[in-house]
Amino acid sequence: xxxxxxxxxxxxxxxxxxxxxxxxxxxxxxxxxxxxxxxxxxxxxxxxxxxxxxxxxxxxxxxxxxxxxxxxxxxxxxxxxxxxxxxxxxxxxxxxxxxxxxxxxxxxxxxxxxxxxxxxxxxxxxxxxxxxxxxxxxxxxxxxxxxxxxxxxxxxxxxxxxxxxxxxxxxxxxxx
Numbered sequence: 805x806x807x808x809x810x811x812x813x814x815x816x817x818x819x820x821x822x823x824x825x826x827x828x829x830x831x832x833x834x835x836x837x838x839x840x841x842x843x844x845x846x847x848x849x850x851x852x853x854x855x856x857x858x859x860x861x862x863x864x865x866x867x868x869x870x871x872x873x874x875x876x877x878x879x880x881x882x883x884x885x886x887x888x889x890x891x892x893x894x895x896x897x898x899x900x901x902x903x904x905x906x907x908x909x910x911x912x913x914x915x916x917x918x919x920x921x922x923x924x925x926x927x928x929x930x931x932x933x934x935x936x937x938x939x940x941x942x943x944x945x946x947x948x949x950x951x952x953x954x955x956x957x958x959x960x961x962x963x964x965x966x967x968x969x970x971x972x973x974x975x976x977x978x979x980x
Contacts (some may be wrong), residue, residue, distance in 0.1 A: 837908075844909045848918070851897045855890045870968060873960060876930035891925065891934055898922045898953075899946045922950060923957025931960070 859869045865886070872879050872887040879887060901918045904910040926935045935954070939947050961968035 873928035873930045876933045919953040923953030924960040927959040
């Protein structure tokens with residue numbers, strides 16, 4: 805066997821090793837991306853959890869949420885601060901969700917679900933009033949994304965009529 809043949813075999817082995825290394829890295833990158841997406845989705849839900857827990861903590865908070873979304877002006881100053889905190893947290897979480905979606909860390913279906921939720925809250929009269937007052941504190945991109953969500957969403961009381969005791973609630977059968 806001559807040195808040229810040995811060199812060619814070495815190059816072939818080296819090229820094969822490079823290709824296998826690249827395949828391994830591609831698999832690792834894909835798996836890492838999957839884990840990053842799952843982790844981000846979990847963090848998003850965790851970021852919103854305090855808002856949900858606040859509403860469920862007691863009947864006063866639930867009333868503030870319902871009445872404030874109907875008409876923010878009916879709340880007293882302390883109640884406005886409470887609802888403002890919940891809605892601000894929601895919009896800040898949506899800002900992060902928007903960024904994650906742009907960076908392919910959140911798929912389109914999950915993004916649209918969050919977009920619909922934010923839009924539904926801020927389509928309510930009280931939510932709309934709150935948003936018009938506070939939106940200047942957010943970037944143009946966030947303002948545009950939230951405004952777009954509001955344009956495409958049904959009001960929260962239509963989606964959750966049982967919570968808001970609207971006409972649609974009459975279609976829910978009584979339990980015995």
